[in-house]
């Protein structure tokens with residue numbers, strides 16, 4: 001991976017503290033230092049005008065010691081090998097933090113999907129599966145949606161896999177449409193799980209949702225569903241932003257009509273409040289995406305992309321709690337600055353694990369043929385993620401460490417156990433059969 005590894009190395013910086021605290025062996029440190037496998041391809045796609053374009057694409061399987069690799073596929077113009085590898089490293093830890101029998105992987109295509117027609121998007125999605133068919137599979141590596149990919153894309157991909165395999169294997173991919181073996185509750189799972197984690201923290205601090213104001217950066221699948229459910233639970237959502245800009249209303253916003261309006265017009269706009277009686281349209285303020293990060297709120301939710309808070313803008317943050325729904329939205333340098341100022345960061349590997357938890361339930365349903373109701377799915381999601389959150393909060397308190405260090409310790413302990421059982425230098429030193 002030569003010099004393109006900066007993001008991955010930055011993400012791994014925290015590991016030396018984790019390894020020291022858990023006394024992790026050299027074998028394990030070396031194994032986790034780099035991905036097990038990096039697959040790269042050029043995806044040829046016939047465009048509507050007859051021309052051929054080739055899009056760079058990756059599938060990185062970081063580790064599969066605890067089970068088949070698992071992770072989403074991202075379509076974005078900035079996708080590169082380093083980013084995909086970093087995301088696959090976080091997936092490895094995340095699956096271990098919430099104790100799923102999966103390793104970590106990630107996929108990406110360097111493309112601006114907004115410039116593609118629907119048919120071009122379908123051809124690109126199918127091309128991804130043709131390129132990586134040999135290295136994925138229900139027992140090998142199971143993709144899912146991520147930024148700019150959704151259930152339609154997963155449906156095309158599952159269909160392409162079935163066409164090549166000449167049999168139905170729905171467990172190859174999660175986040176599929178319901179009609180193709182998708183799971184009830186999957187679309188909202190990441191936002192719902194993040195809310196379960198926030199609720200557990202708020203309860204621990206003897207607070208009530210009604211007392212807390214919230215700003216949400218990123219109004220896509222994860223950010224919208226979080227905002228909608230948090231509003232229902234009593235939190236006051238005062239600001240929302242997407243890549244184009246943001247809106248602010250002191251009295252509180254209504255996420256659902258904003259979402260519907262955005263889907264119609266493709267932009268967040270104050271106009272939406274005309275549809276809703278609770279708001280005074282005059283008081284809706286248009287703010288920049290940067291302004292949102294510096295708002296005086298109780299909870300700042302980061303649900304867009306990596307590196308939203310860096311050492312350059314960390315000082316601007318006035319929130320008391322940051323909830324990381326995106327992967328890697330706070331850089332390590334910013335993390336240290338926030339910690340110094342007593343700002344609590346609820347880390348991505350815990351906060352956004354709801355998506356992969358329900359993906360796991362989808363995979364189990366596909367393999368057993370026993371499909372569960374949305375109510376049961378939501379109950380199982382809440383039980384698993386709340387349990388992980390409580391363990392994380394208790395360990396952070398006991399060891400006097402940040403929530404991020406605590407969550408990593410939880411995941412690393414499980415990973416180390418799995419790797420030890422397969423054999424390390426230490427393992428072979430004694431008589432194994434005694």
Ligand code: NAD
Pocket residue numbers: 145146147148149190217218219220221222223241242243244289303304305306325326327352353355356
């Ligand atoms: P999405 O494509 O549906 O939405 C992303 C949103 O972020 C869009 O509204 C976009 O306009 C906005 N955005 C981009 N740049 C921005 C900026 N500078 N300021 C404000 N908003 C900006 O993607 P998603 O599925 O909601 O994923 C969002 C994040 O959550 C990603 O980091 C993803 O890896 C993570 N995540 C998603 C899932 C899932 O199940 N969808 C699971 C775990 C983690």
